[in-house]
Amino acid sequence: MTIEAPMTLHRIILKTGADLHGFRKAVRWLIAEELAPQHVVFAIDDAPGLFGDETVMDAPPVSIPKGVSRLIEQVVCHGDPERYALLYGLVWRVLNGERDLLEVASDPLVHRIDLMARSVRRDLHKMHAFVRFRRMQGELERFAAWFEPEHFILEAAAPFFVDRFRSMDWTILTPIGSTRWDRHELTFGPPGRREDAPDEDSFEEGWRGYYESVFNPARVNPTAMRAEMPKKYWRNMPETAAIPGLIQTAAQRVERMIEQEATMPTKRTPERAIQAMWDQEPKTLEELNAIIAKAGPLVPGATQAVFGEGPHHAEIVFVGEQPGDQEDLQGRPFVGPAGKLLTKAMREAGIEREQAYLTNAVKHFKFDQRGHRRIHAKPTAGEVKHYRPWLMKELELVRPKLIVALGATAVLALSGKATPITRSRGRAKFGAYEGYITVHPSYLLRLPDEATKQEAYEAFLNDLRRIHDLAQADLNTGELPLAAE
Template sequence: MNMTLTQVALQPGGDLDGFRAAARRLIGRDTPPGQVIWTSEGDLFGAAPEGEGAPLMLPKLTGEIIPLVVCHNDPQRYGLLYTLIWRLTHGERHLMQIASDPLVHRLYIMAKSVRRDLHKMHAFVRFRQLDLPGGGERFMAWFEPEHFIVEATAQFFVDRFRGMDWAILTPKGSLHWDTRTLTIGPPGERAAAPQMDDFEQHWLDYYEATFNPARVNPTVMKREMAVKYWKNLPEAEIIPRLIHEAAPRVQAMIEREAEMSTKRNPDKAVAAMADQTPKSLDALNRLILESVPPAPFSPRAVLGEGLIGARIAFVGEQPGDQEDIEGRPFIGPAGQLLDRALEEAGIVRAETYVTNAVKNFKFKPSGKRRIHQTPTTGEIKHYRWWLERELEFVHPHLVVALGATATQALAGKAMPVMKNRGATSAFGAWPGFITIHPSSLLRQPDEAAKTAGYKAFVDDLKRAGALAA
């Protein structure tokens, strides 16, 4: 057996690529861990890399742990990792699953320590704003991580502060982000980071105010926010004072007698508080207009229109393309069909009230067109409270649901339209009537069926008109 030692010189810090290449090479040559010396001061002698070995097939857990352990500041990290790989590839395929194995246990602890350091860097970096002569905002922080994690945290800060111009300086490297590009730079100096930021006083004020002196517990605080981090945390400066003052503050609270209220008599305000529902349809409509619809809806709410006190109220599904543009209900093709049918049924639209269960147009853009989308159960419920209040103001004799969405909104549950067509008692306080939505006739390709459907629709309207009288 060849007993010569192999020296592997990796780059300073966490040299994942260098380690991966070396491990492949060494395993390829079947070099046992005891014959490898790992250094990480850079390749001083400039020896040329000796070519890539074949990729190693390692269990998934190893892939998670190696990049973390490589960032650890323990000089033995590469040797330990190589021993792990050696054992995995020499008859101990399941080694990673034996978390109680001393080596695996140690590597897990190292990975945990790096993970914790990453987490603490995400948490404890404190940016300070720079005074820029030309205006604009620039932020800079000084931080001292325990391990070689600067590069590994970069994505977190980019994802979070994408629109911000910032830099983080550390003794182990630096990150610079100008809202477009990330630059990973050499170690920085504390003095190069700003020493103050006027805004910081708000943070100290908040830190002090949110602390509850009756629960003082510095042990837990130090466990989670180790003292080694304090020198770079502006809030740490006031910790000793807060702890010192806590006991007397609480003693004073306990000794103090409850005092009589000096407030004016609140009865009127308290009574007024209970009376908050909108007092008119106009007031309700203002709320609807000011509210923002859920995601894929047009922002414009189309309100109901017609006569308050109408005998009959029609509830459709939602405004369509045309209605959304003009801001009025039932004026597009389906609305025109409704008008025609109403006329044939002997109902004057101006004497009715017409509205929709859902107040905004839900659509999917397709080129220049906006394609109607049926609202979901959750979306129908989003609007339901408004519809109920609206009908209370209109107070019709009969509420006619046009189609499935309106029926679901009024009944509070889905009901098949064709099966339940006609008068219904499912609409709570309101005598109800269920019929089709006129747009379903427009979609009917068969002319004969369309004619028959239209006739049935007019018949429904006649019956509804009679019920409402």
């Protein structure tokens, strides 16, 4: 057996509170000096020195896993004076062969530090939850609160309040320090006193009344309440004054409710009101359009809502995609280049535009601004569905014989499903309505060469002629003739 020379203890002094900076500096130096935890003691600066303090010199940074440094940031806020020694023990082991130590949650040291971190996180969470601002006297709106945290968490807790109350001027005073946000900058100062904060607020009585009212006496369970809202926080929360009374009278209140027999309603049954209640549906297109106008555009930018146009009981309804630039400015559907093309084709196919009802799946123009030009932007499926209930109501009010879907967006709006035009072109069924699917006239405008354009226009015209026949035949026979197929 050899006799070892007594080891010197190195004493590291850190500042009161969460001295992350001091601890980090100390760790760098201790690791550089290869000093094992059993040779180091940590002390807070208000304790008198017994061994003579170490001067911590600058040393290169130490590379530790992210999880460990995150844990350190939390645990230095803990109130336990042992925290630094425990953390240094952890760092030492991580750097000496146990790099994945944090993964061993069952390790006694890891477990203990994890409990401390949890306690700090809980205290932070409770501070975010339980701080109660009171409005300060004076004309300008300013708030202050007095709060007593368990750990040194003021600086860690403050950013939450900035994010939340950025437009407010507020101060939080605690026994470990104070912080103020003046809508511009966050500052920290020395400890405050309870009497520095206002002792009342004009909304507190209302708040207490609210708290009392949401309590259900049939479920009284103070243990569960105290587990989440420990008594130590109560004195700074105005609503807790109501607790004893609520618990005391709970049993009595429940008894009264159970004993009380069912009573006869004192008011007569409001039959007419109930009848009227269901009479909420818009009865005319004008009423429906007023509702659409009031709701405003889903995607901001449109000048106005563009409603359907045509006789109220038209035989054919044409459904397009959404208003374009011209439509948006004029407030009428199908008045732009594509609309003009449609009108021309309709006339050639024998359909009077004035006899048909023209509308769009989406009622507001959506665009991308490029310089002075507003370039049409295709509505998303969600946008189409947003407008769908209105379109359905519109069709219900027009009650056409035939609905023509112009393009894929109209098909989506009418059927609720995305279907490619090429495969579904021709006759269709939209719910209970007879339908017909064809391309949108803007498709014809986009085709590159004249020959294709002409060919596509002929096909479109053919569709319109069939649409015309279908609607005609329907009028004469009361059913759709196969000849129109």
